[in-house]
Amino acid sequence: MKRIGIFVCHCGTNIAGTIDIARVIEEIQKFPEVVCALDYKYMCSDPGQQLIRDHIRDDKLDALIVAACSPAMHETTFRKTAATAGVNPYQTEIANIREQSSWVHQKQREAATNKAIETIRTIVAKVHYNQSLVPFYLPLVKRALVIGGGIAGMQAALDIADAGYPVVLVEQSSGLGGRMGQLSGIYLNFEAAPDLLSQTIEAVTHHPNIQVLTNAEVTQVGGYVGNFTVHVEQRTPEPPEPASATGVVPGNPVSYSFDIGAIVVATGYDLYRKERLGEYGGGRYPDVIDGLQFEAMLRRDGPTGGLIRRPSDGRIPKEVVWVQCAGSRDPELHMPYCSKVCCMYVAKQAMLYKRQVPEGQATVFYIDIRSQGKGYEEFVQRAMTEHDVLYVRGKASKVFQEDGRVKVWGVDTLTGLPVEVEADLVVLATATVARSDAQELGQRLRISMDEHGFFNEAHPKLRPVESLTAGVFLAGAAQFPKDIPETVAQASAAASKVLSLFSQRQMVQEPTIAYVDPEICSGCGLCIPACPYEARTMHEWRHIAVVNAALCQGCGACTVVCPNKACQVRNLTPVQILAMMEAYL
Amino acid sequence: MRVRLSGQSVHNELVRRVEEYSGQDLMACYQCGKCAAGCPVAFAMDMLPSQVIRFVQLGLVDRLLDSKTIWLCAACQTCYTRCPKGVDLSRIMEALREIVMFEKGSYINYDAISPRDVMEWPQQAFIGGFRKYAV
Structure with a gap:
């Protein structure tokens, strides 16, 4: 025999305004095993919780039901209340009489009251069979994997490694630095990106806690938060000369396998292919280039030794046009979103051009200037006032070659005049897009992507650095276009999420998940494809289904497909469900 | 057209003169339109005050010299008082008027104004008139 206490919440007038609380109390007192039934204005308040604790003590309750709002709202609250008074938290159940009764039957007092009584009756039947459960404790591997060796990945790796945990940093290309490594002077102070990066690369490369694998790729990810198994393949670097000349034959890829507790995805971005912008002659005309090509031109170690030259004939360009939003903010033909970094880097590139070619003319076609950041607006204004960059409001419509120059057609919407610039060089600020291989990686990591291929954060406002897969975190432009300071901030945030995970001794998992009765399971395997969380596998030699407790979310899909009820969810067994049905009918 | x-076209001789006569940083204007929105005589203008400065930015000063706007400007400086970038548009208007007068001479013949009119016209009109029409 259980000793059940029922606590009915008024929720102010939310429940009591519709439901006849006195009648509810009168009825539910008669239910089997119910020792006490009380009501209170706000059960979730401190005095309300104290009322529960007092009655647990005085009436020697070993199970309780709180008839109140949705369990999504306060189940955890009341389970904690029970635990503090010495009752197993899994002996506490919520009867939802607000969302499912008073709110949906506001003008039907009697029906709503009856429904509340019947709802509580079913929960009483369920609680009769509730087991006292304890959470699972799962091991936690305190080693992080960082995918991507750009500024995001390096920052995350450094933060985690500095806290004393080992990090494996996997980079696809032959060196660290990523996209930032392709930039010249950066806004706002024109500091050379390579100089700025060299310190970070140095720190990462020589950090005792960081293992850097370049030319490497994550090929397989298994397991779950705290216990991932990750396979990495490293290509043998190409020999500097043809194999025949040196006698060196590139070997097979080297395979690594790591036990990993948490993963930071920092794989960065691609630029929208300028070839897809036909009206701008991208890919057709040598003097129409993209932002990164212009960056390369500005670098001392670039193809022109830092000198701005026309790709077609190597002459100094006297008229340079930048076309902003090339492929961005174009829901009809290209990408609908704002690529975020272009307004700023175009201003910077135009200023660097004017510094190098003071007599030259810099013209920027734009539709809006988006300069959100500390000092950003002032920076763009300086491009106009101090560097004499002409901003023309209107999206360029056509770029074509004529008499050895590239003509740009646009309109100045401020005057309403169609304009034309005979340019020597056109720089397209092409859209920032997800990496072409992002989807493949996303599938391997079981993390979701938006329609453009950027990895999804768990919540756009409150969980911006976590993916929806526990233990996988996001940093940098792989999540959405962002500039260096934002990327560094997100990388450090992702690292701190990893560290907060690693600060636990072990992982705690709710016990209200599925289990398989090994005596009944026939090994039919139906539950394996039914599980949406890949939490079900066939045991290697016992040939019965086993549950991976870390992955199971207790959804119950397996219990539905199981032909002989070997699959059950703890505290939501078929016996309980039938008992609830019986009580109701 | x-x-x-x-x-070359955006830095032509006329632009240089507007810059010199007005003493204003023409590129400082970011075309918010606040000047035009608050101008008490904009209703009568053939071109908005903000567009005047945009034409100068684009090197199209010649298109402004025939405009009525530069002569309708009362030099009241409401625009300058409110401009978020501190551009004194009335000085640019003045510069444009000066260019017209240098090129075409003055439109005002002071001797033709009767003494009675001189007595009756508000002082503001005289100052505005001198500013606008005197070489």
Whole structure:
């Protein structure tokens, strides 16, 4: 025999305004095993919780039901209340009489009251069979994997490694630095990106806690938060000369396998292919280039030794046009979103051009200037006032070659005049897009992507650095276009999420998940494809289904497909469900 | 007609003169339109005050010299008082009027104004008139 206490919440007038609380109390007192039934204005308040604790003590309750709002709202609250008074938290159940009764039957007092009584009756039947459960404790591997060796990945790796945990940093290309490594002077102070990066690369490369694998790729990810198994393949670097000349034959890829507790995805971005912008002659005309090509031109170690030259004939360009939003903010033909970094880097590139070619003319076609950041607006204004960059409001419509120059057609919407610039060089600020291989990686990591291929954060406002897969975190432009300071901030945030995970001794998992009765399971395997969380596998030699407790979310899909009820969810067994049905009918 | 923009065209002699006469940083204007929105005589203008400065930015000063706007400007400086970038548009208007007068001479013949009119017209009108029409 259980000793059940029922606590009915008024929720102010939310429940009591519709439901006849006195009648509810009168009825539910008669239910089997119910020792006490009380009501209170706000059960979730401190005095309300104290009322529960007092009655647990005085009436020697070993199970309780709180008839109140949705369990999504306060189940955890009341389970904690029970635990503090010495009752197993899994002996506490919520009867939802607000969302499912008073709110949906506001003008039907009697029906709503009856429904509340019947709802509580079913929960009483369920609680009769509730087991006292304890959470699972799962091991936690305190080693992080960082995918991507750009500024995001390096920052995350450094933060985690500095806290004393080992990090494996996997980079696809032959060196660290990523996209930032392709930039010249950066806004706002024109500091050379390579100089700025060299310190970070140095720190990462020589950090005792960081293992850097370049030319490497994550090929397989298994397991779950705290216990991932990750396979990495490293290509043998190409020999500097043809194999025949040196006698060196590139070997097979080297395979690594790591036990990993948490993963930071920092794989960065691609630029929208300028070839897809036909009206701008991208890919057709040598003097129409993209932002990164212009960056390369500005670098001392670039193809022109830092000198701005026309790709077609190597002459100094006297008229340079930048076309902003090339492929961005174009829901009809290209990408609908704002690529975020272009307004700023175009201003910077135009200023660097004017510094190098003071007599030259810099013209920027734009539709809006988006300069959100500390000092950003002032920076763009300086491009106009101090560097004499002409901003023309209107999206360029056509770029074509004529008499050895590239003509740009646009309109100045401020005057309403169609304009034309005979340019020597056109720089397209092409859209920032997800990496072409992002989807493949996303599938391997079981993390979701938006329609453009950027990895999804768990919540756009409150969980911006976590993916929806526990233990996988996001940093940098792989999540959405962002500039260096934002990327560094997100990388450090992702690292701190990893560290907060690693600060636990072990992982705690709710016990209200599925289990398989090994005596009944026939090994039919139906539950394996039914599980949406890949939490079900066939045991290697016992040939019965086993549950991976870390992955199971207790959804119950397996219990539905199981032909002989070997699959059950703890505290939501078929016996309980039938008992609830019986009580109701 | 498509306007051809180039380093040469946007930095032509007339632009240089507007810059010199007005003493204003023409590129400081970011075309918010607040001047035009608050101008008490904009209703009568053939071109908005903000567009006047945009034409100068584009090197199209010649298109402004026939405009009525520069003569309708009362030099009241409401625009300058409110401009978020501190551009004194009335000085640019003045510069444009000066250019017209240098090129075409003054429109005002002071001797033709009768003494009675001189007595009756508000002082503001005289100052505005001198500012506008005197060489």
